[in-house]
Amino acid sequence: MKAEIIAVGTELLLGQVVNTNATFLSEQLADLGIEVYYQTVVGDNQQRLEELIALAETRSELILLCGGLGPTEDDLTKEATAAHLGKSLIQNTEGYKKLLAYFETTHRKMTKNNLQQSQIIEGGVPLPNRTGLALGTFYQTDTHAYILLPGPPNELKPMFVEQVRPLLEERFPSEEKLISKVLRFYGIGESRLVTELKDLIETQINPTIAPYAKPNEVTLRLTVKTKDVQAGNQALLALEEKIQERVGEYFYGYGDDNSLAKVVVELLKANKQTVTAAESLTAGAFQAALGDIAGVSDVFPGGFVTYSLQTKAGFLEIDPELLAEYGTVSKECVEQMAIQAREIARTDYSVAFTGVAGPDMLEGHPAGTVWIAISSKDGVVSEKYHFARDRAAIRYNAVMQGFDLLRKQLLRK
């Protein structure tokens, strides 16, 4: 089944509100195995909305409309849809009672406009609104189904999950299930990853491979459509093996809700080991990323931000003469930072960062020059990098690279 999502609201077209409803509904529909081909935003204008519904009917069987169910003059999604279908709007008794009760409890004055909120399209299934007042409607014809949902996300989401999903599963049962697996890669660009997997991607039918690039990482979503869960999982596994053979060296973990920092924290926890950091150009961003993860206190006692030469010498007790001789953007400096931070914080590992965030040059090195060192009981190792783009990207790159270096060290044990 093909679906499309129409969000109604001039505030969306003025850029005052982000259309997160479309994202949420798309994700939910993908999960139900319903394909979304279009998302459209249209203003509070009855003619344009009716035209859009007519267009949507030529492309999709399921049409979801969100927004415009409220009490103001601008709210005309129900009117436009009913007019297009040649139906009237009728009061829903349960919805009307809830409306009355709300205004009684809150001692607010109910206006005539509020009555709109408890109307539904004649012949449709009312969708009660647990977290608000405007009723939704589910309306089905021989060829199409229409779902009208309220605009506020805190009303739309529970209405969809609690009522629309079961209704869709009942009315449009799908024998086939979608099973997905997300593989995460670091250190390889999207274009190179896609080139390495070109033949697999070009011949994909089922399972499918969807690459997606985020800053500094690429994910591959493998999805299989199947009636047989076990066979589906096996097909995913077989595909994953082919992928791992070619680009496995860049793979670091599974799942939507994962990150290099999470993988590192899990490895440290499993090893019962700890880490500290000494950060110059990243100025605490590596440690802040550790702090994002609940329960990180088991593996991270704290660390240092040594932005100036003086704090490198002072906090980390590094010989100022060494810093003067080699400069702060040097192998010698970053290795001393790592060694001393580990020593002072008494941790198993430490990661140190120094370099040039830019935009200006520093000590004769161009912006993007970054040294990263890792110290452990086995000694200290360091690497020099040249990151590109702006200050924010250079610092973010450095943090990600620090996590990846540490991850590789932890895996080597």
Next chain:
Amino acid sequence: MKAEIIAVGTELLLGQVVNTNATFLSEQLADLGIEVYYQTVVGDNQQRLEELIALAETRSELILLCGGLGPTEDDLTKEATAAHLGKSLIQNTEGYKKLLAYFETTHRKMTKNNLQQSQIIEGGVPLPNRTGLALGTFYQTDTHAYILLPGPPNELKPMFVEQVRPLLEERFPSEEKLISKVLRFYGIGESRLVTELKDLIETQINPTIAPYAKPNEVTLRLTVKTKDVQAGNQALLALEEKIQERVGEYFYGYGDDNSLAKVVVELLKANKQTVTAAESLTAGAFQAALGDIAGVSDVFPGGFVTYSLQTKAGFLEIDPELLAEYGTVSKECVEQMAIQAREIARTDYSVAFTGVAGPDMLEGHPAGTVWIAISSKDGVVSEKYHFARDRAAIRYNAVMQGFDLLRKQLLRK
């Protein structure tokens, strides 16, 4: 002039990415006095994209396409638009040079696919990409204009602001100018701000007032449409005065590209003063926010992340008995952290954070309990807060509050 925005990308239709580009572009176009009637999202499918461009031409004169300029097979916005216009794609020399230089500097391997990124539609104006590799194109016919922009927001935004805006202003000049002024507020919620200004907002015609809520701050964009720049500026000033009278205590600065951290760094620079930090639950996020600002080394030498009791005692030389007696989530602890950090780092100011990021309780305090202290030559002051929501929000709230406390101290001098 009527415009519409087409975002291209299957990841948007799968609900994996929120379409913030449409919001940004809508806001920018509104600001230019260009009306947006539709936003549409379509997948990485050449036929559907070409059909959509043809449809858009029947409704709008200006068509903005975003996404699909990258190097993979999926990226076909340029191909589809060129095919629809009956034009070919040509290599842009400047873009090609930049591409080569990027792969040389970063020592990465360039693939044939990457060449797509430096192509533009024949006869179009190339739009260089300051923060990425894929070129944009501006293409104009007798009846329509087409603007192709990259999908990553950090590439699309500077390209639009720096290149597309001046181009639109030049090619489609409007007799009336829009003059805007952005006021930024911290410490007041959007609903309260709007309530305080209710009569001004309800009677607005010219200038207009557009409130916009970001996490932890609210901005008001005042916009006047005028042929007389001086009169327009005076109208904005008169409106701003009314607003400042009512909610001026929450105002902290002007402009889109501003933040509490920037204001703090500017004040410190103006005073020739310095700051350090000792962070427990924020784990470096305050210092990382300082590090975001170019030139911060003049006012920030470095600081401490003291996540555990041991590092609070060790790095900051705080008496462990005090920590044991009062706990780490206490006035006594946070004030010692601030005093000692300032002492050790030899700065004019220090900011210290301790508390419970959650999700679990700590030392009997619920998640969201946060102490912040500021130490200066005038002594130490501290405040206790109860922040709500999740771990990320609690930590972000704490950082923002720390900047606001420091800002107020700096203004008091």
